[in-house]
Amino acid sequence: MELARRASLAARALARSGPRQRNRALDLMAGALVKETPRILEQNARDTAATADQVRTGRMTAALVQRLKLDQAKVRGLGDGVAQVAALDDPLGRVTLATELDDGLRLERVTCPIGVVGVVFESRPDALVQIAALCVKSGNAVLLKGGSEAERSNRALFDVVHRAVTEAGLPPDAMVLLEGREDVAALLGAERHVDLVVPRGSNALVRYVQDHTRIPVLGHAEGLCHVYVDRAADLDRALAITVDSKVQYPAACNAAETLLVHADVAAAFLPRAVAALSARGVEVRADAEAARATGGAEGLEPASEEDWDAEYCDLVLAVRVVPSLDEAIAHVNAHGSRHTDAIVTEDPSAAERFCAEVDSAGVFVNASTRFADGFRYGFGAELGISTGKLHPRGPVGLEGLVTYKYRLTGTGHVVADYVGPQARPFAHRRVV
Amino acid sequence: MELARRASLAARALARSGPRQRNRALDLMAGALVKETPRILEQNARDTAATADQVRTGRMTAALVQRLKLDQAKVRGLGDGVAQVAALDDPLGRVTLATELDDGLRLERVTCPIGVVGVVFESRPDALVQIAALCVKSGNAVLLKGGSEAERSNRALFDVVHRAVTEAGLPPDAMVLLEGREDVAALLGAERHVDLVVPRGSNALVRYVQDHTRIPVLGHAEGLCHVYVDRAADLDRALAITVDSKVQYPAACNAAETLLVHADVAAAFLPRAVAALSARGVEVRADAEAARATGGAEGLEPASEEDWDAEYCDLVLAVRVVPSLDEAIAHVNAHGSRHTDAIVTEDPSAAERFCAEVDSAGVFVNASTRFADGFRYGFGAELGISTGKLHPRGPVGLEGLVTYKYRLTGTGHVVADYVGPQARPFAHRRVV
Numbered sequence: 122m123e124l125a126r127r128a129s130l131a132a133r134a135l136a137r138s139g140p141r142q143r144n145r146a147l148d149l150m151a152g153a154l155v156k157e158t159p160r161i162l163e164q165n166a167r168d169t170a171a172t173a174d175q176v177r178t179g180r181m182t183a184a185l186v187q188r189l190k191l192d193q194a195k196v197r198g199l200g201d202g203v204a205q206v207a208a209l210d211d212p213l214g215r216v217t218l219a220t221e222l223d224d225g226l227r228l229e230r231v232t233c234p235i236g237v238v239g240v241v242f243e244s245r246p247d248a249l250v251q252i253a254a255l256c257v258k259s260g261n262a263v264l265l266k267g268g269s270e271a272e273r274s275n276r277a278l279f280d281v282v283h284r285a286v287t288e289a290g291l292p293p294d295a296m297v298l299l300e301g302r303e304d305v306a307a308l309l310g311a312e313r314h315v316d317l318v319v320p321r322g323s324n325a326l327v328r329y330v331q332d333h334t335r336i337p338v339l340g341h342a343e344g345l346c347h348v349y350v351d352r353a354a355d356l357d358r359a360l361a362i363t364v365d366s367k368v369q370y371p372a373a374c375n376a377a378e379t380l381l382v383h384a385d386v387a388a389a390f391l392p393r394a395v396a397a398l399s400a401r402g403v404e405v406r407a408d409a410e411a412a413r414a415t416g417g418a419e420g421l422e423p424a425s426e427e428d429w430d431a432e433y434c435d436l437v438l439a440v441r442v443v444p445s446l447d448e449a450i451a452h453v454n455a456h457g458s459r460h461t462d463a464i465v466t467e468d469p470s471a472a473e474r475f476c477a478e479v480d481s482a483g484v485f486v487n488a489s490t491r492f493a494d495g496f497r498y499g500f501g502a503e504l505g506i507s508t509g510k511l512h513p514r515g516p517v518g519l520e521g522l523v524t525y526k527y528r529l530t531g532t533g534h535v536v537a538d539y540v541g542p543q544a545r546p547f548a549h550r551r552v553v
Numbered sequence: 554m555e556l557a558r559r560a561s562l563a564a565r566a567l568a569r570s571g572p573r574q575r576n577r578a579l580d581l582m583a584g585a586l587v588k589e590t591p592r593i594l595e596q597n598a599r600d601t602a603a604t605a606d607q608v609r610t611g612r613m614t615a616a617l618v619q620r621l622k623l624d625q626a627k628v629r630g631l632g633d634g635v636a637q638v639a640a641l642d643d644p645l646g647r648v649t650l651a652t653e654l655d656d657g658l659r660l661e662r663v664t665c666p667i668g669v670v671g672v673v674f675e676s677r678p679d680a681l682v683q684i685a686a687l688c689v690k691s692g693n694a695v696l697l698k699g700g701s702e703a704e705r706s707n708r709a710l711f712d713v714v715h716r717a718v719t720e721a722g723l724p725p726d727a728m729v730l731l732e733g734r735e736d737v738a739a740l741l742g743a744e745r746h747v748d749l750v751v752p753r754g755s756n757a758l759v760r761y762v763q764d765h766t767r768i769p770v771l772g773h774a775e776g777l778c779h780v781y782v783d784r785a786a787d788l789d790r791a792l793a794i795t796v797d798s799k800v801q802y803p804a805a806c807n808a809a810e811t812l813l814v815h816a817d818v819a820a821a822f823l824p825r826a827v828a829a830l831s832a833r834g835v836e837v838r839a840d841a842e843a844a845r846a847t848g849g850a851e852g853l854e855p856a857s858e859e860d861w862d863a864e865y866c867d868l869v870l871a872v873r874v875v876p877s878l879d880e881a882i883a884h885v886n887a888h889g890s891r892h893t894d895a896i897v898t899e900d901p902s903a904a905e906r907f908c909a910e911v912d913s914a915g916v917f918v919n920a921s922t923r924f925a926d927g928f929r930y931g932f933g934a935e936l937g938i939s940t941g942k943l944h945p946r947g948p949v950g951l952e953g954l955v956t957y958k959y960r961l962t963g964t965g966h967v968v969a970d971y972v973g974p975q976a977r978p979f980a981h982r983r984v985v
Contacts, residue, residue, distance in 0.1 A: 133882070133886070133910045133912075136909050136910055136912075137906060137909040137910060220930070220931050222924070222929065222930070222931065226920060226924075228930055228931075230947075233909075235942050235943070236912060236942065316942050317942075317943070337941070337942075337943050355965065357965070358964070358965030361965055361967050362965060362966075362967060364967075365967035365968055365969050369967070369968045369969050369972070370968075450565070454565070472962075474569060476958070476960055477568050477569040477665075478565045478568055478569060480565075480668060481958070482958060482959060483958070483959045483961065484958050484959070484960055484961075485960075485961040485962075485963070486960070486961070486962040486963070487962065487963045487964055487965055487966070488658060488961050488962065488963030488965075488966045488967075489966065489967045489968050491967075491968035492654070492658075492961055492963075492966070492968060493959075493961075497654065497968070497971070497979065498652070498654070498660055498959070499652050499654065499660075499979065499981035499983070509769070510667050510668065510748050510749075510769075510956050511667070511749070511769050511943055511944055511945075511956065512943055512944025512945070512956065513943070513944070514956055514957060514958070514959075515662075515957075515958075515959045516959075524942045524943065524944065524946055525946060525947075526908070526913070526914060526915065526916050526946070526947075527914060527915045527916070527925075527930070527946075527947045527948075528908055528915075528916055528917075528918070529915065529916075529917040529918070529920050529924055529925075530904075530917075530918040530919065530920065531917075531918070531919045531920030531924075532790070532919055533787065533789070533790030533793055533794060533919055533920070534794075534919070534920045534921065534924070535793050535794060535796075535797035535801070535920075535921045535923075536797055536801045536802075536921050536923035536924055536929070537797050537801050539929070540801070547929065547931065549931035551931075
């Protein structure tokens with residue numbers, strides 16, 4: 122893919138750019154978003170108008186159209202977000218390890234950009250701006266492929282951010298908008314030039330990308346999050362956290378899908394929880410013990426084995442009573458998606474065990490799973506959420522977009538002096 | 554794979570073990586290696602005796618037999634290495650980010666084990682001990698599969714390290730020796746339970762593993778390292794570094810395969826370099842300009858395009874004259890393997906550009922490529938060397954064996970309070 126090859130050359134120039142130049146591009150971007158708002162909204166209106174047919178024929182949901190739609194406030198928010206990213210500390214050139222191996226021979230581990238990032242995203246055109254800003258800040262070249270339903274919006278937003286990049290003197294090839302259908306396959310096959318692929322969209326999109334590339338993929342196909350109400354839970358907190366985790370935005374990947382309740386508090390907690398959830402339109406699917414504990418509350422559905430593995434993305438919640446903390450942890454590790462899981466408890470040792478043994482990117486104590494989000498974590502913007510266990514993990518901001526190099530500086534040092542019977546010993550003086 | 558499933562359960566227990574318990578296992582291991590040396594050497598002698606036939610029929614080289622062979626000093630060295638790993642700082646539970654999102658709502662990023670590591674290694678039985686020690690220290694369960702030619706040695710060493718693990722009270726299933734041929738395929742297919750696979754051995758082994766698993770693979774198929782002699786090089790240093798990088802241990806992945814020389818110093822440097830290399834038995838393959846610069850030195854072979862992509866692992870060196878630093882960087886990025894590349898120069902800005910733009914795990918200034926090694930870097934031992942650009946990168950010691958979780962602790966905090974017109978703002982007070 123020629124565009125990817127050129128992006129990889131541009132990445133070299135980006136790698137030697139300074140933070141002032143990259144921040145200048147971001148400042149220009151923030152300003153231009155405000156100035157160009159009318160044109161952006163005009164193009165966005167054409168996109169949304171074009172979806173009318175697809176909504177009528179059922180090929181697109183009203184919710185998707187809602188996510189596609191931009192307004193004055195949203196575009197202003199995008200500009201503010203870019204300015205926020207500009208204000209963050211420079212993630213590049215940070216020395217995370219420094220060791221004097223010997224006199225005059227110094228080893229440093231220094232953060233540097235990953236290189237070329239390919240992003241495939243659906244619907245939300247605001248993602249384009251957030252990702253572009255994160256990539257400029259972190260010195261990465263980026264290839265952006267949006268959905269066809271947002272084609273005009275993406276083009277308008279891309280023109281704005283790309284102009285800012287070139288006006289700041291950064292290489293034009295460092296940011297590329299892909300618009301052809303065939304570009305996705307070309308991108309996924311460009312393993313010689315692309316270092317990381319980020320799919321942002323439906324589970325189906327993520328799985329498609331994972332199955333069709335040898336490039337490392339950052340993302341998560343599923344978000345099957347749990348709330349576990351421990352025997353030592355404060356039940357008022359448990360209620361607020363359960364409700365928020367489920368209903369605050371049920372379509373999000375960090376919404377809870379399964380509620381686990383310790384048997385000792387099931388009778389005290391479940392009737393209240395089911396009532397509160399039902400009042401908010403949540404369908405509750407309960408196992409036999411949970412049903413018993415609620416005394417046969419109205420509208421309760423029986424849960425089957427499949428419910429423990431279901432990501433509803435909707436107002437549905439599976440509920441199971443567990444005999445112990447151990448069983449809760451085992452359930453989460455067996456059925457969860459390593460995304461985010463919460464325990465509600467006043468017992469610090471139960472919290473400690475849950476956090477140590479649950480194998481997820483987010484382990485929360487007495488807080489809603491919905492906090493798992495780059496903005497809420499304070500990262501300014503989010504590239505995606507990673508459930509992989511090699512770096513990066515969880516919501517990915519700038520730190521997930523940099524790697525490191527080992528820099529070794531000597532004055533002619535050779536290994537031959539450090540081996541054999543007359544070997545000179547290493548000093549290994551840690552500096553940082 | 555049942556052993557992998559049990560290892561993943563053992564990993565939960567390991568994840569909550571303390572550093573004192575893990576270090577106790579390492580101390581027991583170091584002691585037992587000394588005490589059991591006679592038995593280990595006896596089993597190793599049986600392995601080497603059994604290879605005689607294979608050497609006769611050419612199925613095994615004398616060099617491989619040499620790597621298989623243990624002696625008193627090597628086993629003592631292994632024990633010392635384990636004691637060194639025990640003495641390193643605990644890599645787990647380190648808080649690498651802490652932010653108060655709001656009053657009473659604290660986010661921490663905490664290092665934790667990766668989980669279950671599968672290692673496939675060839676020939677060198679000492680690798681078993683090093684890897685076992687690193688995994689115990691970092692709280693990871695490990696499945697070890699060695700080569701059949703070292704079967705008895707591996708079993709003897711495994712018995713020693715495994716007994717230390719159980720005597721320290723760590724779960725027996727946390728360390729498993731796989732001995733069947735069919736176990737490799739089972740391991741590579743156990744993506745539900747294994748988090749990372751590390752192939753240690755030939756390029757063919759690494760490629761086989763990469764092509765037959767969906768589990769993340771840590772390693773490198775090739776080590777195509779360069780030495781670039783800049784126009785501003787100190788030529789004495791350049792000579793010492795070139796010779797060491799090529800001849801100190803030519804079979805290693807961090808040995809140099811290509812020498813790039815700036816045109817301005819080619820006539821001054823190359824005749825000396827070729828003479829020194831030839832005197833050490835190195836076959837030099839030169840491009841036309843390099844041949845001209847040496848004035849037709851004896852024994853010079855012409856280089857073809859294929860030589861720029863060849864990893865000789867032998868006493869052969871390709872030599873090319875480049876017109877500029879830019880061309881040198883472009884050559885390294887086009888033909889290198891992202892392992893380790895060195896520049897020899899007294900010009901800081903040339904060094905800076907080389908380090909920023911060469912896309913390799915190690916970028917060395919005025920030092921031999923042969924320093925790229927976990928022990929020489931001060932990591933105590935080495936799991937492998939990674940040329941991937943997501944974490945980890947370069948020689949991998951303990952830090953490459955840990956990831957992190959985000960721990961969020963609140964007092965009943967819910968997201969609903971932070972959205973909408975009455976939204977409470979986040980504080981985002983960075984603590985660490």
